[in-house]
Amino acid sequence: MNTHQGALAGARDVLPGAAIPLYARVKALILRNIGDGTWPRDRRLPSEHDLVALTGASRMTVHRALRELTHAGVLHRVQGVGTFVAAPMARSGLIEIEDIAQEIRRRGAVHGSRVLLLDRVEAPGEVMSAFGEPGCRRPFHSVLVHSEDGTPVQHEERYVDPELAPDYGRQDFSARTPFDYLIEAVPLTEFEHVISAVAASPAIAAALDLPQGAPCLRLDRRTWSGARIATVNRLTYAGERCRLATRRVVSTS
Amino acid sequence: MNTHQGALAGARDVLPGAAIPLYARVKALILRNIGDGTWPRDRRLPSEHDLVALTGASRMTVHRALRELTHAGVLHRVQGVGTFVAAPMARSGLIEIEDIAQEIRRRGAVHGSRVLLLDRVEAPGEVMSAFGEPGCRRPFHSVLVHSEDGTPVQHEERYVDPELAPDYGRQDFSARTPFDYLIEAVPLTEFEHVISAVAASPAIAAALDLPQGAPCLRLDRRTWSGARIATVNRLTYAGERCRLATRRVVSTS
DNA sequence: TGTATGAAGCTGTATAGACAAGCTACCGTC
DNA sequence: GACGGTAGCTTGTCTATACAGCTTCATACA
Missing domain, CATH: 1.10.10.10 (Winged helix-like DNA-binding domain superfamily/Winged helix DNA-binding domain)
Structure with a gap:
């Protein structure tokens, strides 16, 4: 048998x-x-x-x-x-990047988010190439600012494959973060992160209420659903008060 | 049986x-x-x-x-x-932070390192508390600048438990990176990372040949050998041209 | 000389059965 | 009622065996 x-x-x-x-x-x-x-x-x-x-x-x-x-x-x-x-966020695993809303709430603060943009666009070539070869036409595009107790802490720009998440454009992201929505709506299987430090651009500085050129942590993430890229997003953390932490056992000897 | x-x-x-x-x-x-x-x-x-x-x-x-x-x-x-x-660095797994020297060589460039300091000190309280409870007395202390094709890219400050790596003070770190030495000399079992973006301090700016206040990626790492912390180090990556990348499968569905 | 063929060795998966160890709830006794 | 023991369910580990799929290498054949 x-x-x-x-x-x-x-x-x-x-x-x-x-x-x-x-x-x-x-x-x-x-x-x-x-x-x-x-x-x-x-x-x-x-x-x-x-x-x-x-x-x-x-x-x-x-x-x-x-x-x-x-x-x-x-x-x-x-x-x-x-x-x-x-608990859902334990799932991210690799880098303990919590959903920003959860992280803020865990600290006992109030999370707020402001949707600056939510539309469907002809994405710039740089984004399309991030989507990889087969690509997707006219992805959803959203821009949000997340705040903790009223002060902005994270700028989130995101492109989403409309075939995998056709209802993305109709969500209310002031109530629920895009990531929170996507992780339930689409079976996400793989993540790729690139972390860098950048100076705040004028747009970012304005959105996060920072002086221009202030150091920001940038996290570029591509997320797969199977063989296909579901979403490409860029998170920009405000200034020096945000960090990413991780700990992992490498061996059990 | x-x-x-x-x-x-x-x-x-x-x-x-x-x-x-x-x-x-x-x-x-x-x-x-x-x-x-x-x-x-x-x-x-x-x-x-x-x-x-x-x-x-x-x-x-x-x-x-x-x-x-x-x-x-x-x-x-x-x-x-x-x-x-x-390959040894695949072992870090979590965040693919290669040994800076290897990464540079992999890109086909020439790695150089300059030792600014190598001594044994009464470490500041901030460092000692990072070492955790049992602590270690008078750790080794090293400061290096790594360069790629002659231009400085990473500033490395490190404290090392002298009981775990008693010969640390006698190494020639212009020939071999401290991390490279430690990973062979001490069985490292656990890593903890904290990543943040900072503005270059005067000392860092001078060492990395950056304008003061330029955005830098900072990586604070604590490394265990069993129950004991072997080394505490702070890596500061120069400017916007350095990044950390990682990719990992979360599920295999 | 070049090409099949097959055996041997390796990892990958799956099963059935057994025992160990931890937790819970019930039941009896005091 | 309070206490203690026990039965039963759960997960954790280990073994022995089997077969499948892949690679390499030697051998036989054209």
């Missing part, structure tokens, strides 16, 4: 294509149920035993899927208790 | 304490042999079969150890061929 993977393709089909390893399909199933909202945050997942029954995979295979998702920060497991959906 | 872990404690003892899972001890064994230089860079490791014979663990356990180290960027595996020690 080696590869009776049919059971997984039964009640809940995971991926039509079948060259993908079983444990990866179990991961995909779990990620989809989390993305769906079928298993909301902090919800307890079915036990390994249940997932074995649900998917038809062996417990070791289910366990591997759960372990890797736990390692990636998607899940949180407690021996003797169960498996839970981790 | 469930937990016959004695074999691993035999020929090559891994960890005297034994509450640690077997796969973790196999990982530790591999990491130590890499750190030792027993298995140098690009060297092909013993096959899974050999490691089974060597450690007494089952192949699944050895495989798990190898898989996790591969995921962490320590190893590089090719199906049908074997397992290799990955």
Whole structure:
């Protein structure tokens, strides 16, 4: 009874294509149920035993899927208790760049955001080349300023593939950050960051209420959904009071 | 024959304490042999079969150890061929902050470094608190400027625990970067980064040949060796032409 | 000489079964 | 009611075995 993977393709089909390893399909199933909202945050997942029954995979295979998702920060497991959906931002993992709104709220401050622009444009060539080869035509374009207790702290400019997130243009981003929306609307799989220090341009300086030329932290991010780039964005953090922190164990010796 | 872990404690003892899972001890064994230089860079490791014979663990356990180290960027595996020690800097993984010298050479430029200071000091309280609780007395202190094709690009200030790296003060850092030396002399296990943008101070501006107040990328890093902090350093990248890049798969759905 | 063919060795995945260890809730006793 | 033990569920680890897929190399053949 080696590869009776049919059971997984039964009640809940995971991926039509079948060259993908079983444990990866179990991961995909779990990620989809989390993305769906079928298993909301902090919800307890079915036990390994249940997932074995649900998917038809062996417990070791289910366990591997759960372990890797736990390692990636998607899940949180407690021996003797169960498996839970981790807090959403733990998912970013790599660089602990929290959603700016969450980070501000975590500090006990009030987050506000002002939408400067939300339209659909013929993006400049520089942006289009960031989107990579196949590219996308006329992406959404949004510009926001996020503030903490009223003082602006982050300038966010973003381009979004309209085919992956067709409703992007109709969102109210003063209530919910674009990133927050995208992470739920689109299954984001890969991130690429480039961090640099820049002097505030006149536009940025005006938006963030900084003197022109003040040092700012710039974070350029490209986000994939599978093989396709879902969004390209540039975050500019105001002045010297913003930072990015990260910590990671490299080895467990 | 469930937990016959004695074999691993035999020929090559891994960890005297034994509450640690077997796969973790196999990982530790591999990491130590890499750190030792027993298995140098690009060297092909013993096959899974050999490691089974060597450690007494089952192949699944050895495989798990190898898989996790591969995921962490320590190893590089090719199906049908074997397992290799990955290029050292891939090991940082999290943020691809290459050793500045390597990065410069990779770009085909000439790396130079000038040692401004190398002594042993009563460090300022700010640094000592960064070292954490047990602290270390009179750490080594070094200040360097790295240059690319003659133009300075990075200012590096570093404090090093003298008990972990007693020979730090006798190294020639114009030939070999401190980081390069430390990663071989001390088994580094954990990194913490804080990234911020700052305006160049007079000292930094002078060292990097920048106008005062120019935006610089600052990277504060603490590096652990086990439970102990081995080194605390602050890297300041010159101007807008330096950046940090990273890319990572978050999920494999 | 050049090209198939196949064996050997390697990693990758999957399974079934077992035991260890942690938590919770229930049930009995005092 | 308070306390303690225990059964049952959960996750964590480990083993033994099997097969699949890939690479390399030697051998046989044209």
